[in-house]
Amino acid sequence: MSVLNEILDREHAMFMSVNAEGEPECRNSTEMFKLHRSVQFSAWSGDTLESYLDDLKAAELENRNLMTYKYARMDDLIPTENDDPLVQVITDIQIKWQLEMVEKYPDLMKNARGVTSPENSPLSVSFARYLSAELESYSSRTLQLLYRDIEEYQENDINMSEKVYNKLISSLGYESIEEFRAAE
Numbered sequence: 001m002s003v004l005n006e007i008l009d010r011e012h013a014m015f016m017s018v019n020a021e022g023e024p025e026c027r028n029s030t031e032m033f034k035l036h037r038s039v040q041f042s043a044w045s046g047d048t049l050e051s052y053l054d055d056l057k058a059a060e061l062e063n064r065n066l067m068t069y070k071y072a073r074m075d076d077l078i079p080t081e082n083d084d085p086l087v088q089v090i091t092d093i094q095i096k097w098q099l100e101m102v103e104k105y106p107d108l109m110k111n112a113r114g115v116t117s118p119e120n121s122p123l124s125v126s127f128a129r130y131l132s133a134e135l136e137s138y139s140s141r142t143l144q145l146l147y148r149d150i151e152e153y154q155e156n157d158i159n160m161s162e163k164v165y166n167k168l169i170s171s172l173g174y175e176s177i178e179e180f181r182a183a184e
Helices: 003-016 030-041 046-061 066-074 086-104 127-136 140-155 160-171 177-183
Strands: none
Touching (some): 003 030, 003 066, 030 160, 046 066, 046 140, 066 127, 086 127, 086 140, 160 177
């Protein structure tokens, strides 16, 4: 089994046992859950993926559900357990990239999470809050490797968010964001 498939299977098992406020739409579709998670991970290096898989395995050994932790943090039900400064550094960079996407593709992004607040969004938690809660569930090693990946994107002037959206749109059978937008 590939590292990515193992991550997706472990995450999905954790996700299905989360008691979250409201019913996440992707709970009804394993394929949609795995599609959205796999496109996110498509922007990560192999080292980062392997480290995150180690995080999932370690959590399972501790009988800890990282998805439960993430959703509890998103809903502010528990205090953070991870004060690694890279959480905020990565969140700030990703917010910048997401804002670029909203500016460049407002029609595409109209159904996405609000970047820093849930206002004007069909989803109740902002991108920034969702991302921060997720990053808090990662080990310091995974955060360091993810930050290394992000630095590489920055050095090459590549918007990681745009790369993820392009992968999602490609997975849906379109050649580009522009082709997808034209088909809507």
